[in-house]
Amino acid sequence: MNVKQRKPRFQGARRTGVRPILFLRSLKMELSALIVIATAIAFLVCWILLKLDLSWWIAMPLTLVVALSFTYTFSRGLTARLRQLRDVAEAMANGDYSVRVPIDDSSHDEVEQLARSFNEMAAELQHADKMRMDMIANVSHELRTPVSALQAQVENMADGVTEPTPANLESILNQTHRLSDLIAFLLDLSRMEAGAASLDIERFNFAEFLDDTIEPLEIADGGHAHIIEMNVPDGIMIEGDQDRLRQLFTNIIGNALKHSPDGTNVLVEAHEDIPHGTVVTNVVNFGSQISPDSRSDIFRRFVRAKTGPGTESGGTGLGLSIARWAAQLHGGTVQVVDDSRGANFEIVLPKYHIVG
Structure with a gap:
């Protein structure tokens, strides 16, 4: 028997990279600090290599390799949050509104604030999607009930099973009122969605x-x-x-x-x-x-x-x-x-x- 395997649901991007300067509350300050530290390391490495009597042709490439390696390693920690946001956004675009960006309570920079706002937006979208599905079920049920009752009553009258007495006609009228109320509700909902606000004061x-x-x-x-x-x-x-x-x-x-x-x-x-x-x-x-x-x-x-x-x-x-x-x-x-x-x-x- 063939068993169809479901693709595992996205659980959020893994944390990658190192962030040594989490005490800073601004991404701009973190980037500035990273540049300053990388420049200082490059200067120190270059000075040490020249002290070892290495030529400029050897010292400069080695200095660049060390500085770039340091910058790349620690910049991944700064951009990891953006990659997580990208992955979660892609999952939501595929219809999975349950995904969330992991929150780092030790960080308070702009990207972390964006992640929190993104999660709030995702929660609202998940709620809206659930409400949309509930709406389809609710409206279908609300429409089916009076329509089924109307159909049964009219068929019985057409077949001569029941007589068109005032009580039976009143029952039919009540069902049509239910349908009218539901349609009025849906029209009001469409006005709400469209932002219609015309008032006769x-x-x-x-x-x-x-x-x-x-x-x-x-x-x-x-x-x-x-x-x-x-x-x-x-x-x-x-x-x-x-x-x-x-x-x-x-x-x-x-x-x-x-x-x-x-x-x-x-x-x-x-x-x-x-x-x-x-x-x-x-x-x-x-x-x-x-x-x-x-x-x-x-x-x-x-x-x-x-x-x-x-x-x-x-x-x-x-x-x-x-x-x-x-x-x-x-x-x-x-x-x-x-x-x-x-x-x-x-x-x-x-x-x-x-x-x-």
Whole structure:
């Protein structure tokens, strides 16, 4: 039986060469020191050979050989890091994003700083590649589920197995809504990738805006018996793009509803931070907590929120990322803050839109 051998994965370049002047913190200083030392050695060797009554024709070549040998030996230590960077870059070009440049903690020169930055970039690329693969799997699954359900229901109706009753038609409508939501998420993602930031700025009443945003969420909540409490002063006026801000609050509040047990409350409260000219909104889910280690990760694309050990939310993993994007378009922020009551998403938006 023929056994196909896999090519061993690149593990990083080996350390070669000697670096006798590691205490210097600059590559320029190391090169300067190497030149000075090589010149001094050449002068000393030449002086010794002439003292031994050797002719210039013999002393000079020997001096050059010694100086060049010294320079070559120790310069390899200086260029070894660049060779490691080259080898790792070639491995990454071949699709292996797990490779890293070995870090020398005893060195602090420019090449070592470049190696550390390179490793950070490699880690981000590895994460992006994993997220891309997860995206394909997630989107495929999210599309397949409603499409399969639609196909089965329509086929049953076409074959006369089921009747087109209002309940069956409503089920079909719900599946089409799922498809529409997913397509909207993907369109928003494409806008994020393209850096699209066109905003239709208008001034509006913030409490009325939130009330209009929450109403369809309450209807879609169905039989989960969630109660959305609003504690928002009526006089707050804010400038922004209502469509983008509706994406922001719909995703944040919808996320809170998704992670709240049936029959529990979700609190939406807001107040003006007059000294900073902002409006601060807190969406509190009383049913779960988000660990501090996960609070920044959940806003990354295709990362699904974990609300407890071994638990992971459904969905595409795009909602919170799109929410953060919408807030940033307005110069605002979204973050999870400490709250003993549950997961507390704090949204800070400027009251007035600043152009540019």
